[in-house]
Amino acid sequence: MTTTEIRAALTEVRAAVEVPPVDDVAFRARVRTERRRQRGGRVLTASAAAVVLAAGAVGVAQLVGAETGRDVPVASGRTAEAGAVAETVWFVRDGRLTALDPSGQVHDLGLPSEGVVGYTAERVYAVDAESHVVVRGRQQDPDRPGRDTAYPPAESPVPGAVQSVALSGDGRYLAWMDLGHTVTVYDLEAEGVDFRVDVPRNSYVAAVSADGVLVSEDVDLVLHTATGEELAVPTQEAGDNWGAQAGGGRVLVAGPTGESSVYDLQTGVARRIAVVGGGSGALAQDGTTVATIETAPDDSAVVNLWDGRSTQPLRGLDGVPQQVRFAGEDTLLVQTRGGSATLWACATDSRTCGALPVPDGSFRLAE
Amino acid sequence: MAGDELSFGEFMAARWGPLYRTAYLLTGDRHEAEDLLQGALARTCVRWSGIRDKRAADSYVRQAMVHQMSRQWRRRGREVVTDELPDRGHGGGLDVRADHLALWEEIRKLPPRMRATLVLRYVEDLTEEAAARQLGCSVGSVKSQTHHAIKRLRAALPTLELAQEMS
Numbered sequence: 383m384t385t386t387e388i389r390a391a392l393t394e395v396r397a398a399v400e401v402p403p404v405d406d407v408a409f410r411a412r413v414r415t416e417r418r419r420q421r422g423g424r425v426l427t428a429s430a431a432a433v434v435l436a437a438g439a440v441g442v443a444q445l446v447g448a449e450t451g452r453d454v455p456v457a458s459g460r461t462a463e464a465g466a467v468a469e470t471v472w473f474v475r476d477g478r479l480t481a482l483d484p485s486g487q488v489h490d491l492g493l494p495s496e497g498v499v500g501y502t503a504e505r506v507y508a509v510d511a512e513s514h515v516v517v518r519g520r521q522q523d524p525d526r527p528g529r530d531t532a533y534p535p536a537e538s539p540v541p542g543a544v545q546s547v548a549l550s551g552d553g554r555y556l557a558w559m560d561l562g563h564t565v566t567v568y569d570l571e572a573e574g575v576d577f578r579v580d581v582p583r584n585s586y587v588a589a590v591s592a593d594g595v596l597v598s599e600d601v602d603l604v605l606h607t608a609t610g611e612e613l614a615v616p617t618q619e620a621g622d623n624w625g626a627q628a629g630g631g632r633v634l635v636a637g638p639t640g641e642s643s644v645y646d647l648q649t650g651v652a653r654r655i656a657v658v659g660g661g662s663g664a665l666a667q668d669g670t671t672v673a674t675i676e677t678a679p680d681d682s683a684v685v686n687l688w689d690g691r692s693t694q695p696l697r698g699l700d701g702v703p704q705q706v707r708f709a710g711e712d713t714l715l716v717q718t719r720g721g722s723a724t725l726w727a728c729a730t731d732s733r734t735c736g737a738l739p740v741p742d743g744s745f746r747l748a749e
Numbered sequence: 750m751a752g753d754e755l756s757f758g759e760f761m762a763a764r765w766g767p768l769y770r771t772a773y774l775l776t777g778d779r780h781e782a783e784d785l786l787q788g789a790l791a792r793t794c795v796r797w798s799g800i801r802d803k804r805a806a807d808s809y810v811r812q813a814m815v816h817q818m819s820r821q822w823r824r825r826g827r828e829v830v831t832d833e834l835p836d837r838g839h840g841g842g843l844d845v846r847a848d849h850l851a852l853w854e855e856i857r858k859l860p861p862r863m864r865a866t867l868v869l870r871y872v873e874d875l876t877e878e879a880a881a882r883q884l885g886c887s888v889g890s891v892k893s894q895t896h897h898a899i900k901r902l903r904a905a906l907p908t909l910e911l912a913q914e915m916s
Contacts, residue, residue, distance in 0.1 A: 388852065388902070391845075395773075398845050413791045582758070
């Protein structure tokens with residue numbers, strides 16, 4: 383018998399293997415994870431996407447089991463200073479949906495979650511481990527303003543699993559791509575579908591705003607409007623439109639070349655109005671402010687804030703910025719990593735930051 | 750259809766089956782095969798626009814699978830031969846000759862790198878140079894892995910009298 387027998391045996395087994403159908407939900411979750419990993423890898427050449435805070439990294443905090451009402455004490459070591467949030471902010475911590483309320487309490491909802499789609503003062507939209515969009519409301523203590531007491535489940539307008547999903551910065555529009563290739567834009571205020579559009583299979587919803595839904599379609603970034611128009615947004619490099627966000631008639635495209643472009647769509651064409659250093663960023667919901675993470679060759683990094691006129695770095699951050707996300711128009715959330723990792727709340731007007739009292743874990747600020 | 754017009758969705762629909770079968774031969778386990786292939790396809794999906802020759806995407810996915818397995822090999826530190834085979838995965842030998850089935854059971858017991866070398870050389874019909882590129886090793890390593898794999902199979906199944914053909 384020769385190696386031909388090995389070839390024959392392997393070939394025969396290969397042909398006899400029962401091939402399972404594609405698990406679309408699981409696969410799309412893997413794609414989202416890979417996109418997040420790719421984004422993290424581009425911005426931070428020497429770090430993993432998930433960041434683990436060292437014990438005792440941040441200040442006094444209480445971790446509240448919102449489902450059970452139990453208060454769980456956590457390690458403390460440094461008192462947060464300027465960091466404060468006016469409204470509850472949301473993130474995924476250690477794979478579970480988590481809230482930080484204005485009183486400084488951290489609430490672990492115990493809900494396995496892939497990421498936070500977006501939130502308003504009243505509710506949060508997140509993607510659970512089965513790729514369904516889940517919605518939680520927010521109840522506050524009437525006697526203690528700023529302290530949340532419960533996050534009751536609310537009805538999701540999304541009927542099934544999604545491949546990708548986005549919430550507009552003003553919290554009015556929710557857009558998702560289902561397991562087929564249809565993108566639905568839902569008006570949460572009117573409680574009805576605004577419009578639907580079929581897109582190529584390998585697309586994903588990058589952002590949604592009053593202007594329409596921004597879809598990454600292989601090599602193209604396209605804004606689909608409610609009237610059926612399609613507006614192409616340049617991405618500088620094909621397929622690298624991963625950082626796109628929309629708001630206030632503008633689109634931010636954060637590319638792999640270490641710079642981000644701001645496009646104005648008001649005239650019906652994508653007109654580039656600014657280039658900001660940094661290959662990862664966030665656009666404020668009104669489109670007036672852009673935050674980007676600019677990484678130096680030595681892997682140090684700063685967060686730049688562009689206000690339409692000039693670009694200035696944020697002050698007061700300690701550690702290497704990893705993720706940014708606007709929480710309202712005046713506050714920017716930043717997650718940094720040093721010997722430990724920290725969440726910061728930065729005021730966009732004064733450009734100063736203070737650490738938030740969030741205990742250690744691995745964080746994800748967006749979907 | 751021109752290669753550069755192929756969408757990822759079309760590619761995946763057409764190639765899921767064949768690539769799954771390759772993944773199964775690489776892992777010897779149905780669940781691990783699906784996990785390995787999904788990971789490789791997810792990586793391919795997000796880089797699809799950067800793959801110039803879409804017709805060569807099979808090779809890209811296969812290499813992604815091998816690289817993923819290589820990372821697992823490195824994490825393990827060394828390869829461990831096991832006699833425990835929890836998943837037959839091929840319908841209990843349906844449509845597989847008994848002697849070939851016995852040979853496959855022994856191939857499944859080989860360390861992953863040896864098994865991958867055999868799959869790339871004898872199923873994917875790669876040259877030693879091409880297999881070395883996909884495995885991220887030298888041509889000499891491919892030769893030695895093949896040599897040792899055949900030696901082990903011959904020891905396990907002496908009645909098959911495997912000849913030591915290296916090409």
